[in-house]
Amino acid sequence: MHGKKEQEHVRKGPWKTEEDDVLLNHVKKYGPRDWSSIRSKGLLQRTGKSCRLRWVNKLRPNLKNGCKFTTDEERTVIELQEQFGNKWAKIASHLPGRTDNDVKNFWSSRQKRLARLLKISSSSSTSKSHKNKNKAKVSLSVPTSEIPYKFSSSSEGETSSKPQSCSLPCIQNSDQVIKMVPLLDLIKSELPNFDTNYVEQEFTPFDQSYKSTEQIAFPQIPELQNDLTFPMPRVDDQNLFDVFGPLDSSEFGMVPFFEPSGSCRIGKMDCFFDDFPEDMFDNIDPPISPSNKL
DNA sequence: AAGACTCTCAACCGCTAAACG
DNA sequence: ACGTTTAGCGGTTGAGAGTCT
Known part of the structure; x- marks a missing residue:
């Protein structure tokens, strides 16, 4: 039949x-x-x-189909991803109305944006002629509270001996001094060919309310400012990704990393570009330039 | 206006764990 | 205890819409 x-x-x-x-x-x-x-x-x-x-x-009933992730949801995802890794179902269980697929899609497109951002910086550093051709709109939807930073060291007695994961940026209380370096300044100083204009021009606050309520402290880091000449892989270095590993979303946390001493090493820091908030630079005072220091 | 590029989202695939007979 | 089926999960892909040049 x-x-x-x-x-x-x-x-x-x-x-x-x-x-x-x-x-x-x-x-x-x-x-x-x-x-x-x-x-x-x-x-x-x-x-x-x-x-x-x-x-x-x-x-399924009560699904938030077609709704963009709210700031809170984004923050939750980022936090839980940090905590659980790619356990999308687990993460989704903390987000009413969201499915593991939603979370997964949100995360992967975020990773793609970040990856592209790096790529752009790389290509712009090797060729200035691209003008706007590859100019990407960077609209990283990351809550301001997740200021990415590089641990230099935390307060007395707390050394980051395991710096591979700085966990979620958390400016928890005033007692806890977290030394941070604004990413843009880091990029500028360490990766001279990184075209930061793209970042600066395209980063626009997506949530002004955050901006008005959250001011991020920027403690200076003498040891870093004193030593900005240590060798760093350059974005335009064709061996760059040999050092960082393949530019694949899962590996994306691989970034240059500073140890408390101010020396430089490569380490896994999950929240570096991952947690790149678009208004981060608005809230951080510029560091004192080495020339103005002293 | 058209093609290139990017983003989002739905759906599929492969694998593993749990349930069942 | 074991084999089979079912459910669930995470990774990947592709279509379509939107945006850019």
Whole structure:
């Protein structure tokens, strides 16, 4: 019979509203389970897996479909990603109405933006002729509270002996002195060919309310300012990514890193570009330039 | 106006764990 | 205890819309 062949045929691709209706009916009757029976009963030519996914990601009630991540949600994702890694389902469970797929997509597009930002800096440093050709709109939606910084050292007695992950930037209280270096200044001083204009021009505050309420302290770091000449990989160095590792989103945390001594090393610092807030430079006073110092 | 480029999102795939017989 | 099925998860891909040049 041709029935068997038909039964074997599996439909893929976008869901039609009729299919959604069938799926919804099934869930209404039996609950969100027995997904494979939907196909075996001939209700749909979708695999159980596909049905489940459709339900979880699109048809489940109380989903925030089509809504951009709010500032709070973004912050939560970043925080939890730092904490749990790429456990999207776990992270999503902290975000009502969001699915693991949502979180995953949010994160990967964020990573792509950041990766591209670096690439742009690289290409702009080797060729100034690109003008606006590759100019990207940088709209990194990261809450201001996540000021990326490079630990120099924390306050007395607290040395960052394991600097590979600086955790979420956290300016928790006034007692805790966290020495930070504004990224842009770091980039300017350490990567002379980095075209910071792109960053400066394109970073625009996405949430002015943050700006008005949060002022980020900028403690000076003498040891760094005294020694800005140590060798650093340059963005225009063709071996740069040999040092940093491949420019792949999962590896993206690989960045130059300063140790408390002021020496430089390469280390894994998860929150460096990851947590690049777009208004970070607005809130940080410029460092005293070496020439003005003293 | 058209092509190139980028971003977002839905859906698929492969793998693993849990449940079941 | 073991094999099979089902559910769940994370990674990846591709379509379509939007933006830029």
